[in-house]
Amino acid sequence: MASIRISCLLMGLLTVFLGTEVHSYAASFGSLAHTASATATTTTRSVTTTTRVVRKRTWATQSSNKAFNINMLDMCHRYGYNVDGQFVVPEFMKLLNALNRAQCHMASEILYPRDYCLSIKDEDKVDLIVIGSGTAGSLLAAKLSDNRDLKVLLLEAGNLPLMTSEIPGLWADSIGTEMDWKYFAVADETFGQSLDGKKVNVIRGKCLGGTTAMNNMLYDRGLEKDYLYLESIGLTKWGWKYALKLYKKSEDCKFEKITTSKTVKNFHSQGGKVSVDSFRNTRTLGIRQSFSKAISSSNLKTVDYFDVKNHRGFVSSIAMIKNGLRLNAARAFLTDANRKYNLRVALKSTAKRLLFEDNKVVGVEFENSIGELIKVRVTEGVVLSAGPIGSPQLLLQSGIGPKSLLNSLAIPEVAVNERVGSNLQAHASFLGMIVSFETQPLKAYSISEMVYEYLLKQSGPLANIGLSSFTGFIDVNEDGTPDVQIHFYYYSEDDTVFMPSQLDAFNFNDNITEQIIDINENNDMEIVGISLLHPTNSGNVIIEKTDNGYKPVIKYGSLHEDDVTTLLKAIEWFKKVLTSEAFEKYGPKIVPLKIAGGPEPNVDSEEYWKYAIKHLTTMNVQMAGTCSIALNPSEGVVNQNLKVFGVENLWVADSSVIPRIFSTESSAPTLFVAEKANDIIKNQLGCKGSNESNEDDDENENN
Incomplete structure (x- = not known):
């Protein structure tokens, strides 16, 4: 295949x-x-x-x-x-x-497991069902089924990833296709006003591998502050010293800058399922060197790698890649699924509701690829790994959630929990700073050159994500911790390969799209993305009835005045960097976009930038919080052992359980959650060889 x-x-x-x-x-x-x-x-x-x-x-x-x-x-x-x-x-x-x-x-x-969707019959029985095959679901299905006494069924609503998704440079081509749930958030007057329909495109993977088959592949464990926060709210066994051991279980680090370092290599590992490596993008070396010189005046520098204690400056990020291909979670963990008699993967199998007897989960009802409703019974339990939208959605559809919402939809109550679907957090990202260049900073490739170099050498523009892998973490509020992340989306003159799909992914309206295309017609250019690492407000996920059941209603938190102030500071910081002598040879120029109903474009006008933030801020793919871990049900949805409050035999394991979004991309932190869940579930089920990583050891903890 x-x-x-x-x-x-x-x-x-x-x-x-x-x-x-x-x-x-x-x-x-x-x-x-x-x-x-x-x-x-x-x-x-x-x-x-x-x-x-x-x-x-x-x-x-x-x-x-x-x-x-x-x-x-x-x-x-x-x-x-x-x-x-x-x-x-x-x-x-x-x-x-x-x-x-x-x-x-x-x-x-490129190997994927066999599809058993139509082989599963009504009232079949298994030990465990895992719902969702993203980062957490793929890892859990693979590792739980390593115990031959457990019969595991993995349900995935989508199909196999499209071939284009395997090619790193074409990462945006899959967005809006059959691989995508094609969700849009409720419009908010504080951001996204110049997006198509004024709605943010909520990118969630509907395929084997989930959102790891569509994201930018970057692998980052976050800041020390992220782990200290978990400990500060009472999650004592979720701190960095426990997380480090779990990260090392799945990692196969290939980046020689890490593996040859006497100190840093102790905090990474080799031999795991997740290949982590640099994109090795020599094409961007010149402009990266210019950035290094330009940011030195801000007491920042470009480093070879980040760790949780040192996360300021710019870096060429490491990513989940292998041999020039994207390594999504399914390819990482499920390649040997066909050799396991106790693991079955069902594609095009959409979970509709959890089945209960009193407050105990006894099975799942799902719709298979030909529209049949199939009930599968479980002896041990169900693991929800459907992501920050899908997991709360399925809980709500099954009768676990706010009382008023369940009653309004006539859904029988199983367990009332007002926190289900609340606390939706995402990294707001301003995409309104456009920079054009008089001289090309990067070598231009013809399409044939790209294809030739990629197929024969697994290198070139198709083998990486361009300047997007070069990212910076900046402390613009000067409180000692980075508060914004800088991204770059670079396009060669008259780009016909990468720009079309990426502009579609950003979901700009016609006015903005046409201006960007016109700028690119005769010049190399870049869109500078400025992401808030910790937005002030949070949103929620609820559900509403449709002709075919239910659909999620997604509302992000509005931008607070403090968030706007932080973005304005970041804009001013980048303007100063761009005027550095190090960039003179490229002739960079910020081109302000004309926004309908707004002030005249003026790069020196705070009024203009405030208006641009309101219109050209969207949300990144990273999300968290909708099934938060907490010590009691008044504060969250699951306990420290990831069990849903008020019911038996039901766990949630994905980024939705993280109570405050990490200061980075979500793939690596979700691996941490999944490894933690694997140890917890095996321990609770009494599996042979289970070893929950909660005990202290003598390993160096000062990464």
Whole structure:
């Protein structure tokens, strides 16, 4: 199956390679690779308008618009001569053979478990059901089933990830596809006013691997302060010394800057399921060096890696990648699922409700791929790992939640808990600072060059996320702890490969999208993202009835005045960095966007930036808090052992249990939660070899 999927992608890429005015093998990697801009009435998001816009021709649209019908003899006559007129068919065929070998090698890296959806019958019985196959669900299904006495069923509402999701550079292409739940948050007047429909795109994975098949892959454990907070609210066995041991269980660190360090390597491990490595992006080296010089005046520097105690400055982040491919959670943990007789994975299987006898979970009802409602019984329990939206949604649908909400929807009460779905936290991200460059900071690649380098070398723009992996943590409020994170979304002049899907993911309205495309038509540019690590307000997740059951209603917390002040400080900080002598050779210029109904664009106007924050702030993919851990049910949804208050045999294990969002991407902290859950559940079930990592040891704890 993997070979077929990767073949389809290779065919599409080769269509561009062979059909973009490349007239010889010798010239195929040079300047003759063709991209175009034209006057049209269609934007990247196919919205009709009467203004002139740039039509973005991507490799995907080219391959879909051309009939793929290659005659090999004709191809050899057409491309089989070099610039001197010499017949070089053997050399050309060597290229095709090399690409084919690369295809086969890549296919061997992409393995997923067999789908047992239609093999599961009504009233079947298992020991444990895990709902959701994201970071936590994949890890738990794999590790719990390592105990052969436990029969485990993993339910996933989506299907296999699309092939494009495996390629790091195309990370945004999967957003808005069948891999995405396609949620949108309720509009809020304090942010997102210039997004399409004034609504934030809530990116959640609906596929094997969950959101790890769609995010930016970055792996960061967070700040020491994040773990100290957990201890401060009474979660004494959730501190850093316990977390470190759990992180090391799953990690396979490949980054030599870490593995060769005498001190830092003690806080990482090798041999686990999660391959962690640098993108090794040499293309961005020049501009990264300029940043290093520019930020030195702020007493900041660029470092090789972050740890929980040292998290200020800029870094080229490590990520969940392996051999030039994204390593989503399913690929990391479920590749050997087919060899386990006691683990079954069911795709296109949407959990509808938990089944109870009194207050004890006895099973799950789910809808399979052909629309049948199937009830599966459990002897030991159910683990919810459906994420910060899906987990509270299923609790509510099953009768666990606020009394007034359950009564309004006529859902029978199982356990009243006013905290279910509350405390939704996310990193608000301002995307309104656009920088254009007179001189290209990064080398430009043709599409054919990208494809060639990626397939044969697993490197180049498709093998990484560009400048987005270069990120900074800044303490603009000068209180000793970073409060904003800086991201970069870089686009070469007239970008037709990466920009279209990323603009769609940001969900800007037509006015903003067209301005950004116009800026990019003749200049390299970047969108500077400024994320709040700890927004003041929180939101909630509730449900409402639909014709087919229920759907989540997602409301983020409004931006507080303090949040706006922090963003304004960060904007001023970055403006000063950009005027540094280190950037003069690139000729950077902040281009303020014209926002409907707002003041005239002016980079020196606080009034303009306040208005821009209101209109061009969205929310990052990281979320937490909707099923928070607490010491009692008045403060949270689960106890320290991740058991849901008021019911038996029900655990929640995903980022929703984290009571305050970590100061970083959520994949690594969710691995910590999942490893903790694995130890807890095995210990409670009395599994052989269970060893909950709660005891003290002599290991160095000062990372």
